Amino acid sequence: MQIAHTISEMKTLRSKCTGPVSFVPTMGYLHDGHLELVRRAKKDNPFAVVSIFVNPTQFAPNEDFKTYPRDIDRDLAMLETVKTDIVFIPSPEEMYPEGCNTWVDVEGITATLEGRSRPKHFRGVTTVCNKLFNIVEADSTYFGQKDAQQALVIQKMVADLNMNLKIIVVPTVREKDGLAMSSRNTYLTAEERPSAPVLYKSLQLASGMYEKGERDARKIVAAMTQLISTVPAAKIDYICVSDINTLQDVDTIKGKVVISMAVKLGKPRLIDNIILG
Amino acid sequence: MQIAHTISEMKTLRSKCTGPVSFVPTMGYLHDGHLELVRRAKKDNPFAVVSIFVNPTQFAPNEDFKTYPRDIDRDLAMLETVKTDIVFIPSPEEMYPEGCNTWVDVEGITATLEGRSRPKHFRGVTTVCNKLFNIVEADSTYFGQKDAQQALVIQKMVADLNMNLKIIVVPTVREKDGLAMSSRNTYLTAEERPSAPVLYKSLQLASGMYEKGERDARKIVAAMTQLISTVPAAKIDYICVSDINTLQDVDTIKGKVVISMAVKLGKPRLIDNIILG
Numbered sequence: 082m083q084i085a086h087t088i089s090e091m092k093t094l095r096s097k098c099t100g101p102v103s104f105v106p107t108m109g110y111l112h113d114g115h116l117e118l119v120r121r122a123k124k125d126n127p128f129a130v131v132s133i134f135v136n137p138t139q140f141a142p143n144e145d146f147k148t149y150p151r152d153i154d155r156d157l158a159m160l161e162t163v164k165t166d167i168v169f170i171p172s173p174e175e176m177y178p179e180g181c182n183t184w185v186d187v188e189g190i191t192a193t194l195e196g197r198s199r200p201k202h203f204r205g206v207t208t209v210c211n212k213l214f215n216i217v218e219a220d221s222t223y224f225g226q227k228d229a230q231q232a233l234v235i236q237k238m239v240a241d242l243n244m245n246l247k248i249i250v251v252p253t254v255r256e257k258d259g260l261a262m263s264s265r266n267t268y269l270t271a272e273e274r275p276s277a278p279v280l281y282k283s284l285q286l287a288s289g290m291y292e293k294g295e296r297d298a299r300k301i302v303a304a305m306t307q308l309i310s311t312v313p314a315a316k317i318d319y320i321c322v323s324d325i326n327t328l329q330d331v332d333t334i335k336g337k338v339v340i341s342m343a344v345k346l347g348k349p350r351l352i353d354n355i356i357l358g
Numbered sequence: 359m360q361i362a363h364t365i366s367e368m369k370t371l372r373s374k375c376t377g378p379v380s381f382v383p384t385m386g387y388l389h390d391g392h393l394e395l396v397r398r399a400k401k402d403n404p405f406a407v408v409s410i411f412v413n414p415t416q417f418a419p420n421e422d423f424k425t426y427p428r429d430i431d432r433d434l435a436m437l438e439t440v441k442t443d444i445v446f447i448p449s450p451e452e453m454y455p456e457g458c459n460t461w462v463d464v465e466g467i468t469a470t471l472e473g474r475s476r477p478k479h480f481r482g483v484t485t486v487c488n489k490l491f492n493i494v495e496a497d498s499t500y501f502g503q504k505d506a507q508q509a510l511v512i513q514k515m516v517a518d519l520n521m522n523l524k525i526i527v528v529p530t531v532r533e534k535d536g537l538a539m540s541s542r543n544t545y546l547t548a549e550e551r552p553s554a555p556v557l558y559k560s561l562q563l564a565s566g567m568y569e570k571g572e573r574d575a576r577k578i579v580a581a582m583t584q585l586i587s588t589v590p591a592a593k594i595d596y597i598c599v600s601d602i603n604t605l606q607d608v609d610t611i612k613g614k615v616v617i618s619m620a621v622k623l624g625k626p627r628l629i630d631n632i633i634l635g
Contacts, residue, residue, distance in 0.1 A: 088520060153633075180468045183484075207460075208519075215520040219524045243365060244547040246406035350364035 082161055084168045088216050089244065090170045095218055098166070100127040104219035106210060109133040111152040111159050114254035114262040118223040119163040121251050130217050131160055134176060139205030150267050167215065172301075176212060185211045187237050190328045193292040194341055195230050195352070198318050200347050206231060207238045215237075216247055221247040225254075227261045229339050229354040253353070255281065261353045267348035276312040280344055282352040283308045283320075291357045296334045298322035309344060318343035318350065325356065334358060359438055361445050365493050368407075368446045372495055377404040377444070381496035383487060385515045386410040387427040388436050391531040391539035395500040396440040398528050407494050408437055409446040411453060427544050432529065452546065453489060464514050467605045471506050471618055472629070475595055483508060484515045491516075491523055498524040502531075504538045506616050506631040507605065530630070532558065539628045545626035553589040557621055557630040560585045560597075564617050565602030568634045573611040575599035586621060595620035600635065611635060 085091035095102065100333035107115050115131075122129040140146035153170065160168055184204055190196075191203040213221065224232040231324055232253035234249045239246050254262050259281035269277055283305040291299050302320050309315050321330055326336040334357065362368035372379065380399035382550065384392050387422040392408075399406040410433055417423035432611065438446055443448050461481055467473075492498065501509040510525045516523050531539050536558035546554055560582040567578050587590050598607055602614040618631035 085549045134622070167621060180466075181518045183462065183464045183515050185460065185462050185519070187460045189457075210517075215522060218522065238460050239456045241489075244490045245495065 082165050082168060084157070084170060085298075086170055086172070088171065091167070091216055092293070093169075094167045095130070098128040101220045102126060102128040102130060102217070104213070104217045104222045105129065105131045106213050106222070107131060107133055107155050108135045108149065108264065110152055110264040110267070111156045111265075112254075112262040112264060114225050114227065116159060116163050117254045118225060119160065119252050121167055121249065122221070123164055123222045125249075126221065128166045129164070130167040130169060130219060131165050132213055132217070134169075134171055134209070134213075136205055136209040138177070138208060139202050141147075141199060141201065144199075145265075150264055153247070154225075169213075176209065183237060184208050185242070186235050186300070187241070190230070190237060191234055192232075193323065193328045194319065194321055195343065198343060203231070203234050207234060209302060210235055211238065211244075214244060219246060221249060223249050223251055226250050226356075227253040227353065229262065229341055229356075233325075233328065254282055259285075261351075263351065264351075265349040265351070268347070270347055273314060273347040275353065276314065277346055278340060278350055279309055279312050279315060283342070284340060284355045288355055290335065290358060291324055296329070298332055298334060298338075301340070304341075305342070314347055316345040318345060325358075332356075359436070359442050359445060361434070361447060362450070363447055364452055364612040365448065367443070368448075368493055368609050370477070371444045372407070372553055376404040378496070378497045379403060379405040379407060379489070379501065381494045383490050384405065384408060384410055385412045385541065386430055387544070388433045388434050388543065389531075389541060389543075390540070390600065391502050391504060393436060393440050394531045394635055395399070395502060395528050396437065396442055399498070399500045401499065403514070405443045406441070407444045407446060407496060408442050409448070409490055411446075411448055411490075412480055413453075413486040415451055415454070415485060416479050418476060418478065418500075421476075421569045423541075427541055440566040445506045446490075451522060454484065455623060456460065457475070461485050462519070464511050464518070467507070467514060468511055470507075470607070471598055472620065475620060480511050481608045484511060486514055486520075488515065488519075491521060496523060500526050500528055503633075504530040505632065506618055506633070510602075510605065536562075538549065538628070540626075542626040542628070542629065545624070547624055550591060550624040553591065554623055554628065556589050556592060557628055560619070561617060561630060562633045563633055565634060568611065575609055575611060575615075576608070578617070579609075581621070583619075591624055593622040595622060602635075613621060 098190045103126040135149050184203050185207045236248050259278040287301045320342040322340050339356050339357040343352045380397045380403040412426050433498045495583050513525050535554040548585050564578045582597050597619040614635040616633050620629045
C-alpha cells in the first residue's frame, strides 16, 4: 500500500497502475461501510485508490468540520486489510490553493432533502469529487447507498459533464441492530446509542406498509413520524418520499421512490434511506 | 478528415488516435484566427480535433444566438486546408439533453470586463468547455488571445479543477488594417468597416504611451477614449487596464497588465486587447 500526500505524488503512483483503477473517496474515520466499498472496488479492478480528505467546502460554518473525527493511523491499518493499493491524503491547502475559485454545481436535485437543510453542501461535494476524479483518473468510483442523494448528485454531475467514469452504488452496511454505519455515529452517547436503530425501524415499517399495498406517501410518513416520536431525544429534520430521479416529493407512490430521512439524535444528525418500487 | 455528430461517434474516432491529441473548440463561421489555432495544434501534435458548436448557454436572451453566423460547408472546406483530423459538430440536444443541469462556475475573474457586461456568459463558456474537454480527452487545447478573459478563465478552470490538459494561448490574428479577426465582423456594414480598426489603433496608442513611460491607467484610458470618440458610431462599453492574473482594475501599472475593451460599432460589439509589461 502506497501513500500520496500531494497531487503530484498521486499522479506519479497512478501512472504506474497497469490496469483498470477504481476509486473510493472518503473523509476518513473509516468503518465497515467504507471497507465494503473498497472490497467491491478490488473485486472488480486490479487497482483501488482511496482518498481521505475532510473536505472543508462541504461543511457550513455552523457544522462540524473542525471536530469531524480523524484518525489516519487507524484508517491506514484498516485499508491494509482490504488490500488498498494507493491512499491519497491531501492537505486542504493542496486541494484548495489560495485563489482556487471554481465550483461545480448540480442544480435541481440538490435543492431538496439534504440540500434544503444544508445549502452549499452539495456544491462542496461535487467540486471536490470533480477535482479528485481528475486527479485520480480512475475508471470507476464506488459510493455508498447510505448517502443516497449524494450518489445521485455525483451520477448527475458525471453524466451532465460527460466525465469518463463509471459509478457503482453499493448497499448500505449496517450494525447488527440496523443502524446504518457512519463516522458520525461516534458522536452518539451510550444513552443515545440504543435508540438510534429507530431510523432503520421506521424505514422497515414503511417498506412493510408498501408491501401491503399502501401508496399514500403522507400515511407512510405519518406512521414513520409516530414511530420515531417514541424516542423523546429524536428530532426529525425531514422524512420524504421522493421520485428516484428528480428527488421531488411524491404524494402517491407510482414508480421507484427513495424514502429518506434526517434525524438529530443528541449531537449527531443521522441520515438513512431505502428505495421502494 | 472525419466528422462526428454525436458524442459516441466522437469517442470512437478519438479512441483511434495513436498519439497526442490537440483540440480547438470553436463556434464555427471560421476565419484565419481559428485556422491559425489549428495550424499551431497540428504543428505540435499528430492529431487535431476541432469542434463547431454555437453554444446556447453562453448567450443571454437578448444576444445573437439565433442570428450568429453559421456555414458548416464553408467551415469544413477551411478545416481541410489545415489538415484537421476530426471535426465534432454536435447538436444542442446532444450537448444539453433534457434535464442537463450541471454548471461549472469560475468566480472572481469572471465578475469583471466581459463578465460584467454579459452575466452568466462565462458560466456557459466554462460549462461547455468542461464538457468538450471530457468528451475529446485531448492532451492540449488552443485558445486565441483575442478573447483574453476567456483564455484566462479557461486556464483558471483547468487549474482549479485539476483537469489534465495543457492550454496554449495563440496571438490574435488581424486583418491588414489591424482589425482583430472575429466571426462577428461580418455584421459590420460597408460604411462601418473602415472605422473598425480604431480599436486596435487605440491599443497601439496605449502601447506607445506605456513605452514612453506612462504608468497612469486613467491617462491611458482617457487617450484611448478620445481616439475612439473620433468615430461617431462607436459606443464604448468598457476600456480597462487590469492585472493579468486577477483582472482587477489597476490605477498605476506595475506588473503585467491586459488592456481590454469592448466597443459597439453599429450592430456588432467588438472586443480587443493587448498585454503590457
